[in-house]
Amino acid sequence: MEKKIVLLPGDGIGKEIMESAKKVLAAIESEYHHRFILQECAIGGDALDRYGVPLPDDTLHACNEADAVLLGSVGGPKWDNQPPEFRPEKGLLGIRKGLGLFANLRPVKTFPPLLHASPLKEEIVKDSDMMIVRELTGGLYFGEPSERRNNGEDVVDTLAYSRHEIERIVEKGFESAQIRNKHLTSVDKANVLESSRVWREIVNEKAADYPDVEVEHLLVDAAAMKLITNPSGFDVVVTENLFGDILSDEASVLTGSLGMLPSASVRTDGLGMYEPVHGSAPDIAGKGIANPIGMILSTALMLEYSLGMQEEAKAIESAVMDCLEQGYHTADLKIKDGKQLSTDEITEAIIENL
Amino acid sequence: MEKKIVLLPGDGIGKEIMESAKKVLAAIESEYHHRFILQECAIGGDALDRYGVPLPDDTLHACNEADAVLLGSVGGPKWDNQPPEFRPEKGLLGIRKGLGLFANLRPVKTFPPLLHASPLKEEIVKDSDMMIVRELTGGLYFGEPSERRNNGEDVVDTLAYSRHEIERIVEKGFESAQIRNKHLTSVDKANVLESSRVWREIVNEKAADYPDVEVEHLLVDAAAMKLITNPSGFDVVVTENLFGDILSDEASVLTGSLGMLPSASVRTDGLGMYEPVHGSAPDIAGKGIANPIGMILSTALMLEYSLGMQEEAKAIESAVMDCLEQGYHTADLKIKDGKQLSTDEITEAIIENL
Ligand SMILES: [Mg+2]
Ligand SMILES: [Mg+2]
Numbered sequence: 161m162e163k164k165i166v167l168l169p170g171d172g173i174g175k176e177i178m179e180s181a182k183k184v185l186a187a188i189e190s191e192y193h194h195r196f197i198l199q200e201c202a203i204g205g206d207a208l209d210r211y212g213v214p215l216p217d218d219t220l221h222a223c224n225e226a227d228a229v230l231l232g233s234v235g236g237p238k239w240d241n242q243p244p245e246f247r248p249e250k251g252l253l254g255i256r257k258g259l260g261l262f263a264n265l266r267p268v269k270t271f272p273p274l275l276h277a278s279p280l281k282e283e284i285v286k287d288s289d290m291m292i293v294r295e296l297t298g299g300l301y302f303g304e305p306s307e308r309r310n311n312g313e314d315v316v317d318t319l320a321y322s323r324h325e326i327e328r329i330v331e332k333g334f335e336s337a338q339i340r341n342k343h344l345t346s347v348d349k350a351n352v353l354e355s356s357r358v359w360r361e362i363v364n365e366k367a368a369d370y371p372d373v374e375v376e377h378l379l380v381d382a383a384a385m386k387l388i389t390n391p392s393g394f395d396v397v398v399t400e401n402l403f404g405d406i407l408s409d410e411a412s413v414l415t416g417s418l419g420m421l422p423s424a425s426v427r428t429d430g431l432g433m434y435e436p437v438h439g440s441a442p443d444i445a446g447k448g449i450a451n452p453i454g455m456i457l458s459t460a461l462m463l464e465y466s467l468g469m470q471e472e473a474k475a476i477e478s479a480v481m482d483c484l485e486q487g488y489h490t491a492d493l494k495i496k497d498g499k500q501l502s503t504d505e506i507t508e509a510i511i512e513n514l
Numbered sequence: 515m516e517k518k519i520v521l522l523p524g525d526g527i528g529k530e531i532m533e534s535a536k537k538v539l540a541a542i543e544s545e546y547h548h549r550f551i552l553q554e555c556a557i558g559g560d561a562l563d564r565y566g567v568p569l570p571d572d573t574l575h576a577c578n579e580a581d582a583v584l585l586g587s588v589g590g591p592k593w594d595n596q597p598p599e600f601r602p603e604k605g606l607l608g609i610r611k612g613l614g615l616f617a618n619l620r621p622v623k624t625f626p627p628l629l630h631a632s633p634l635k636e637e638i639v640k641d642s643d644m645m646i647v648r649e650l651t652g653g654l655y656f657g658e659p660s661e662r663r664n665n666g667e668d669v670v671d672t673l674a675y676s677r678h679e680i681e682r683i684v685e686k687g688f689e690s691a692q693i694r695n696k697h698l699t700s701v702d703k704a705n706v707l708e709s710s711r712v713w714r715e716i717v718n719e720k721a722a723d724y725p726d727v728e729v730e731h732l733l734v735d736a737a738a739m740k741l742i743t744n745p746s747g748f749d750v751v752v753t754e755n756l757f758g759d760i761l762s763d764e765a766s767v768l769t770g771s772l773g774m775l776p777s778a779s780v781r782t783d784g785l786g787m788y789e790p791v792h793g794s795a796p797d798i799a800g801k802g803i804a805n806p807i808g809m810i811l812s813t814a815l816m817l818e819y820s821l822g823m824q825e826e827a828k829a830i831e832s833a834v835m836d837c838l839e840q841g842y843h844t845a846d847l848k849i850k851d852g853k854q855l856s857t858d859e860i861t862e863a864i865i866e867n868l
Binding site (some may be wrong): 278279280281284300301303306307308312313314315316317318319320321322323324349352353354355358380381382384385387388389402403405406407408409410412413414 | 632633634635638654655657660661662666667668669670671672673674675676677678703706707708709712734735736738739741742743756757759760761763764766767768
């Protein structure tokens with residue numbers, strides 16, 4: 161297959177780990193006879209320095225023409241005193257909005273050689289493998305009115321959804337469950353919120369279109385408990401923006417390997433932007449010691465969800481797992497009797513396992 | 515001192531564990547020369563059976579005249595098919611609203627002999643001792659409009675607060691921090707929500723009135739992470755209704771002893787209702803094996819927060835801890851080489867340690 165991928169290295173360690181992603185993509189190209197047309201564009205602080213804006217029009221245009229987008233990371237102390245409209249993070253929000261990426265995919269999976277770093281007991285967390293599908297562009301973070309009233313005596317925010325917005329994210333949840341373990345947990349607060357009652361109705365309607373997927377409804381407070389007491393009891397979780405923000409961040413610390421987690425923001429036609437959950441780590445940027453695994457697993461997620469390359473994605477995930485089991489790790493990780501490698505070295509080790 | 519306490523045993527194990535609370539109150543009376551005037555009233559399923567409503571007027575009236583209210587638990591399968599207005603839980607919502615109890619206090623503390631039951635690693639959870647102060651009568655669960663629009667194509671809920679509502683809960687947070695370890699974590703989503711920006715301003719204004727309390731602001735998603743990675747890093751957490759619902763339930767499972775946790779719903783003048791976090795456990799009701807510790811610690815919380823009896827409260831908490839350290843436990847708990855006791859027996863064991 162031939163696919164167009166836009167690369168947005170961004171700031172801090174973003175540039176280094178994007179080099180790792182490029183090497184892995186090259187290895188996949190030759191192994192599976194694909195052709196990846198790569199186009200590198202500016203975003204974040206890098207774009208501010210070079211073009212004076214965190215999201216140049218050319219970048220957004222290139223992303224819109226691509227099959228998928230890979231992002232390193234944005235931000236750093238250098239731009240902390242910029243006015244809000246000229247913050248690197250605005251580039252990220254702008255691209256999500258500009259591309260209409262309404263579904264945030266946040267997989268959380270344990271890595272057996274790293275279980276010792278989990279705050280949870282190993283027997284509780286060990287088989288966890290979940291995908292949180294969060295609505296990203298609606299709900300309480302975007303609803304109007306959001307304002308002060310009566311000379312500041314009162315304040316309101318609005319949780320607003322259209323049926324269409326709920327339907328398309330619920331469909332993403334069911335589709336994820338179909339290609340995973342066919343279990344969908346829909347999280348809401350239907351005992352209190354009208355929006356959650358509509359959400360639950362839509363999930364129950366859509367369930368008829370996915371008869372192979374088992375559906376469970378869970379209240380958001382109960383979900384926050386179950387993530388800790390029984391994280392391996394989840395397959396796919398689908399939920400609205402605010403609940404998904406809280407639960408996906410809660411879930412991200414369960415396995416003790418936040419630095420390894422990939423994420424995606426996608427829309428219905430398959431276009432998506434893929435990025436590690438971790439930040440730009442300016443303190444270690446340029447030293448060649450950054451952990452590229454979150455970036456490499458984001459690349460795998462891109463192959464699976466935007467480019468239809470399930471086998472290739474699984475191969476990358478297995479290669480990462482093998483590499484860790486062989487004891488190879490970067491400076492941020494500890495593996496008993498393991499061997500610490502640089503960014504380049506661990507990238508090579510992963511590619512050798514491909 | 516002479517204090518009027520209304521007792522609401524309610525349903526299921528509520529009746530049995532309320533007997534334990536009465537024995538502990540009697541022991542405190544004679545030890546510290548107080549006089550507790552106890553009045554027992556009906557609520558929940560019990561009230562439905564006897565008076566046809568989940569919250570009789572007499573019960574609400576008696577609570578309004580009292581210095582504090584102790585509640586066992588409400589609900590059970592017997593009343594599950596009642597129409598919504600005649601559910602036992604309506605009694606609970608009715609009394610909170612009728613008494614204007616706007617602050618929910620949810621302490622979470624580890625019990626060293628029970629640490630093995632925590633889903634977290636012992637070294638992570640071991641020194642945890644926090645108090646979550648949740649706003650209970652405002653925000654997204656009560657704001658108007660909460661409705662479907664455009665023939666059901668759109669739906670909105672409203673997160674609404676007045677300055678007054680935020681001020682009084684923030685004050686409760688600071689007051690709790692003052693009598694604890696003088697650290698307050700205010701949780702909001704001020705990077706996105708206007709209501710959170712007002713919340714944060716009010717916290718910063720009020721901070722001037724409590725110069726001995728150190729204040730920290732944390733975003734709700736970061737708070738959901740920190741509860742797992744560093745639970746002992748919290749003292750008092752103050753937050754709005756929805757965030758508090760999610761975070762207090764998340765926190766309740768950290769220590770592995772949810773069955774032991776007390777809670778309170780209070781208002782500004784000190785009147786409060788105190789109840790264990792656990793439910794009515796109809797499956798074990800009437801067997802004499804229920805764990806009364808959540809109820810007994812709720813009694814201690816009442817003495818501390820509504821009746822101004824700090825010393826007496828500490829005495830009860832110490833007696834519970836001593837009893838567990840001596841290896842005594844109920845059927846729901848396991849202590850290595852411990853001795854399993856009935857509800858009555860463990861109540862006596864706690865009183866002997868007073
Ligand atoms: Mg977040
Ligand atoms: Mg709750």
